[in-house]
Amino acid sequence: MPTYTMRVFRGDPGGGEFKDYRVETGEGMVVLDVIHRIQATQAPDLACRWNCKAGKCGSCSAEVNGQPRLMCMTRMNLFADGETVSVAPIRTFPIIRDLVADVSYNFEKAKQVPPLRLRPPDPDGKYRMMQEDVDRPQEFHKCIECFLCQDVCHVIRDHEDKKRAFAGPRFFIKIAGLDMHPLDTRDRSAFIKDQAGVGLCNITKCCTEVCPEHIHITDNGIIPLKERMADGFDPIVWLLRKFRGKSTSRIGRDRTSR
Amino acid sequence: MANESYETHEHDVLVIGAGGAGLRAAIEAAAQGVSVGLVCKSLLGKAHTVMAEGGIAAAMGNVWPEDNWQVHFRDTMRGGRMVNNWRMAQLHAQEAPERVLELERWGALFDRTKDGLISQRDFGGHRYARLAHVGDRTGLEMIRTLQYHGIHQGIDVYMECKVERLMKDGDRISGAFGYWRDTGKFVLFKAKAVVLATGGIGKAWKITSNSWEYTGDGQSLALWAGADLIDMEFVQFHPTHMVWPPSVAGLLVTEGVRGDGGTLKNKDGERFMFNYIPEYYKGETADNIEEAERWYTDKKNNRRTPDLLPRDMVARAIRAEVKAGRGSPHGGVFLDICTRRPADYIRKRLPSMYHQFKELADVDITKEPMEVGPAQHYVMGGVRVDADSTAATVPGLCAAGEAAGGMHGSNRLGGNSLSDLLVFGRRAGLYAALYAKNVGGRLSVDAGQVEAVARETLEPFDRPAGENPYAIQAELQETMQNLVGIIRTEAELKEALKKIEALKARAKNVGAGGGRTYNPGWHTALDVRSLLTVAECCAMAALERTESRGGHTRDDHPYSDDTWGTVNVVLSERGGGISLRREPLPKMPDELNALVQEKA
Structure with a gap:
């Protein structure tokens, strides 16, 4: 041997x-x-x-x-x-x-993410979600929290001063997963912009490359979040998105090209 | 130690273990408004629950409306060969659906039916498709959901912290003492109630699906604190794990492969499970391939495929095939789904299996059969608890999940573990909180007790050239693998006990080099003690039970014996040694008995 x-x-x-x-x-x-x-x-x-x-x-x-x-x-x-x-x-x-x-940075960031806020159930007391509407957030739920994406992220690695207001790729997909949850009603726009600092990511895709679960962190998670920031927060669009189900919105659209 | 200071934390309820049961207990206790501490041996979210694959058994009736708690109860009792604690099995079957829906409300995204409800899959021993699942990574979804819900509930989480001993004030629990794995410093928790949710004992065997954490901590802590253990002879050898290459032997292959259409074959391509249908299951098991095939889509008019007999039976069948020379090249049998289901379906339903065979064994399961064999997976026995309150036999102590015994009798059905964690985790948190609220005054922790444990914990450093803890662990694993495995005999069990005794003597001289900061050699030296304790309990109980039942098969007593069907083997520690006695099972009410006797 x-x-x-x-x-x-x-x-x-x-x-x-x-x-x-x-x-x-x-x-x-x-x-x-x-x-x-x-x-x-x-x-x-x-x-x-x-x-x-x-x-x-x-x-x-x-x-x-x-x-x-x-x-x-x-x-x-x-x-x-x-x-x-x-x-x-x-x-x-x-x-x-x-x-x-010492990976405690990640456990601190985890606590800051605003949790799910569920809409009321259907009249019969049940919640219904269609498989095609949960496919995308399910991709993010595959995350095993190895923090390799956080390890290679340039912002976390090289910019000590920016870390405080930056969540990193692991938590971008956590946030995206909550935002794409078909039953969620919480608006995280301000959090995404100010505390999670998604604008600092310059899309080098290093995170995606090292992900052992092959999650499309950048294409399916970070870019949709960035687009929402660029669009600005429109309360009418937001309400429509919440009530019509998220699969019709741009954030839930499949951006996988490979 | 005499002049070493240690930090102290005070809680109403201290939960030890942060897998499914521990997290659910902590969440429930916090909801009762008491102060809760949660101790995890690893980082939060890494506990063994993360490895669970197939699903959570709960009679929600989303796929088969005929399903209900009564059928689930019946399946569970029969799967455990009737020595389950009936009340636990009843509560479990009744409460599991609500616990699953609660996870969904906390953010879990289960796979869906076409109506948008939670999908349910087939598993061994369950009459209907009953397992809520997310592909083959259900445990990950469960622990992540509980973890992210839990961090907003005001629970204090102590990560990478190992509890060495429970503290008592007179007869009752008053806390726990241990060390931080990263710094090696001591920590004392004062608590009115303690919930043990520490999982299993698998690291006592060589071939196991269990991680390093499964060293029987909770069972040992309970025993040392004066509590009883039951059913420790019942160990589950799950039938399908990877057997090749050797470095991954014991890596779990989910029962979901068979639930989703996979079948077991020997080297001649024969579906051998048809030759191993026991009398007990003839009424509900197909005896020909045609009926078995029809069953996947029509459960009302056909009996279940024998590929999905309960785990103990499948494990013994595989062992017998291999022994008869009909095994696969590397000492297992073949598990074939590639010729039975389309590649896309396999990748969608079983992504982790696809991934793990591809990356670790260069096998594409959409094109080739898997080679699989049994490995230690679970212990049915554990801390003896009251069914409703999860209270152990020491006041202030509760136990839930794999650490507790009774729920699964002699054999656990697949999918019943994750539901067990949720149902009894919640009950443990609830009753520990209620108990703590009723404890008046202040509990005291005896400084002498703390001092003694601290001294003992540091002893390995006094012997830098002492016994190698890894070697003792490896020899124990070899012993349990060879002598307390799937098939047992009196002579071998006696030999095992003799070897364990010798290892215990050597363990007294176990040494550790280096410092206290994150020192795995030292940690292993300490874990060896609990591992030896649970191994001894298992071998003793296995020697006592002179019959075969579920996860306990005696070659010298090959049949089930009705008189043994009415008793538990109970273990306790008195005066430094482990003693054993038989106690009658709680008597099941007639109306439940009628359910169990009902024909399929």
């Missing part, structure tokens, strides 16, 4: 360095398996986050050879036998230790 040199970042807020570990791999192994093998045999205190090891929980985000990825979904056979593979924590957020970053 192939043997690799794993160059793993070891350190804390005070500093650190890459350390090399020689690891023999087995069939089908992913980077997370190799990290576990290092823990079990060479460095028991090597810190990393993980839960499901199935690409469903979004805990094991890291930068593998500089690429933001889920360690559990990155197969070792991507790399040539004998190659050196580097593993570092996602670098936009402060380090706690080794491969673990």
Whole structure:
């Protein structure tokens, strides 16, 4: 079985360095398996986050050879036998230790998003939504909160001063998902513009490129939000949109081109 | 420790565990106007619920109007081979539909019927298509919905925090003590009531669909605090997981594949499940392919395909096929949906399965069959609770979800877990809050208790060259896999107990190097203790129950025994050792018994 040199970042807020570990791999192994093998045999205190090891929980985000990825979904056979593979924590957020970053920024942003406000049910007490009207918000609900999109976002990564009034791609699709919810009645225009700061995004699509769930973050989430900001807030259009169902509005239209 | 300060938080209700049950409990307790703390071992939203795939069982009748709580109750009791706590099964069947609709009101977007209602899919052991779902990522939708609803309810969330021990004031609960995983510093929670919602025990086995978190924390905390556990012999080996490559062995393949038309085949292409229909299920199971095929669209005039027998039966059948030399190349069997449903349908209904086979095994499930086999998935047993209030046998302690026992009897039906989390999570939050409101005065936490636990928690650092915790964990997993698996015998169970005893002795010398900041070696050293505790409980109860039933199969006692059908095995810790006794099951009222006896 192939043997690799794993160059793993070891350190804390005070500093650190890459350390090399020689690891023999087995069939089908992913980077997370190799990290576990290092823990079990060479460095028991090597810190990393993980839960499901199935690409469903979004805990094991890291930068593998500089690429933001889920360690559990990155197969070792991507790399040539004998190659050196580097593993570092996602670098936009402060380090706690080794491969673990402090992602609390995202949990703070999550709290700020104005939640769903439901319209009354149908006369028989039931809520009805057609599948074609939930298809789009369902795409955003696939998000596993790995925060890789937040990691590569230029605004969050490079502009400390702007972070306070900026939600980032993960929360743009959260907001878009709420806005496109067929039963929602809340107006989030001011929030989207002022607190979420969607105007700061310059659509480089880095977020979309790294999304392990292949969500069309930019095309289907961010651009519709930006268009609404550009249109300005028209209360009549807004009311029509709420009462006619959102699938007819531009925000719910399929912008997928690929 | 003597001079180490630690932070203290005070709440009326402390919920330990933030999966479906814990989040639902915290939301309900907060709605009662009490102060609530929610402790999660990982980050919020990463708990095991996120991995649930197929759906939430609830008799809403959106697809089959004939469905109702009585049928769901009947299916659940029969699936559990009648040793379920009948009252839990009744409350569960009655309340599940409202809990699902509540999730929808909180923002969950389930797949729809053509009338715009919540769609429901077929699953094993359920008479009607009953599972509310979102493709094959229902658990993600559920936890995200609860998480985003929960963060606006005034709940204090403590992330990456591990509880080591419950604190007691006399007989009753007064709090919990643990450490922050990121800093390694101690934290004390004073609380009038504690809800355990910590999930299962799967990390005691080698091949499991469970994550690192499932180390039997809640079951152990309860036991150490003097509470009873029941049914710990009943462990679910879900029949379909990936078997290849080895690094993903145990990765769950949803029962939804079979619910949506997939069938099991052996290496000769035979649909072998027709050869494994037990007497108990003959009345409701198709014995020929033609009827089974008709059943997908006409449930009234046809019996269910044996591919959707309850999980214990399918798991044993797969094991038998493999043993007889009719398995797939990597020691499983074939699960085929590609020849039975169009590629678009498969990608739409089962996107995660498509994704995980493609990315991790280079298999395109729209073109090739999957190779699948059983793995440890769930424990039916757990903390013994009162059905209505979820109260454990220690005042101030409640338990819900997988951490609690009784609801599922000897075998859980697919889809009944997510509904269990919601129904009993809510009840736990409600009754813990009501209990807390009635606790007068101030509870005290004994500084001596705290001191002792703190000292014990730091002990591994005194032995940097001590036993490797990962090695002990791996040996335990090997032991449980080989000796306390799907098929058990007296000799093997006795051998397992002997090995567990030896591992317990070694665990006393477990060591940790490095510092206290986010140190997984240290965390594993601490988790090994609870893991050994639940493994011992499981093996002891399995040795005691000399019959086969649901998720407990004894090769030396291959049949169900009616006298065992009326008792639970109850475990408790007295004087440092685990003791065991049999207690009669609560007696089911006649009108419910009549429902259960009803023919399909």
